[in-house]
Amino acid sequence: ETGVTQTPRHLVMGMTNKKSLKCEQHLGHNAMYWYKQSAKKPLELMFVYSLEERVENNSVPSRFSPECPNSSHLFLHLHTLQPEDSALYLCASSPSRDLSSYEQYFGPGTRLTVT
Amino acid sequence: AQTVTQSQPEMSVQEAETVTLSCTYDTSESDYYLFWYKQPPSRQMILVIRQEAYKQQNATENRFSVNFQKAAKSFSLKISDSQLGDAAMYFCAYFHSSNTGKLIFGQGTTLQVKP
Numbered sequence: 669e670t671g672v673t674q675t676p677r678h679l680v681m682g683m684t685n686k687k688s689l690k691c692e693q694h695l696g697h698n699a700m701y702w703y704k705q706s707a708k709k710p711l712e713l714m715f716v717y718s719l720e721e722r723v724e725n726n727s728v729p730s731r732f733s734p735e736c737p738n739s740s741h742l743f744l745h746l747h748t749l750q751p752e753d754s755a756l757y758l759c760a761s762s763p764s765r766d767l768s769s770y771e772q773y774f775g776p777g778t779r780l781t782v783t
Numbered sequence: 784a785q786t787v788t789q790s791q792p793e794m795s796v797q798e799a800e801t802v803t804l805s806c807t808y809d810t811s812e813s814d815y816y817l818f819w820y821k822q823p824p825s826r827q828m829i830l831v832i833r834q835e836a837y838k839q840q841n842a843t844e845n846r847f848s849v850n851f852q853k854a855a856k857s858f859s860l861k862i863s864d865s866q867l868g869d870a871a872m873y874f875c876a877y878f879h880s881s882n883t884g885k886l887i888f889g890q891g892t893t894l895q896v897k898p
Contacts, residue, residue, distance in 0.1 A: 718884070724885070779826075
């Protein structure tokens, strides 16, 4: 596989469920990102990791819990979500560890529906 | 605060014709990057074109070109000889190295290409 991959591509979950989104980058990059894309709104940055260390958390509710076990993998653990959390969740990676690089490569996204 | 605005939620163009997508932004920085990303229905976000703010020359990539007006903080995308495969959502984005790797996106413009 090449580039940035995300699984699952589609997820439907109830408000009491616990699920996880997975992202894997095959580019040798050092930084990874989670974005939320809601209809008719700009992409919102949720989390940034550089070399497995979280460097930014954009006031995201605690029902979203990221995990970055190594520079190639990024998870987003979900629990007790709300219907307004339904969105497309995009993962991206970037080469530079100091986050000075503008190059970001995106995965195809996970379409999440909360019922 | 840095912001990006795309005022055209939807645009349409006839195949083989030319279309221009608008973007304005706000920043107090002088050295930054601007981008146009394309998100086809398959949802993989890909970079279309990049402009460095310190360069006066407008960037061009094959049928895609930009009109960068730094003083006016305007950054439009021109697509020439439009093709059916150009149909997608287009996002304008801004990057400055002080933003801990954060890309700031506009709301997006959905482009329809009519045969």
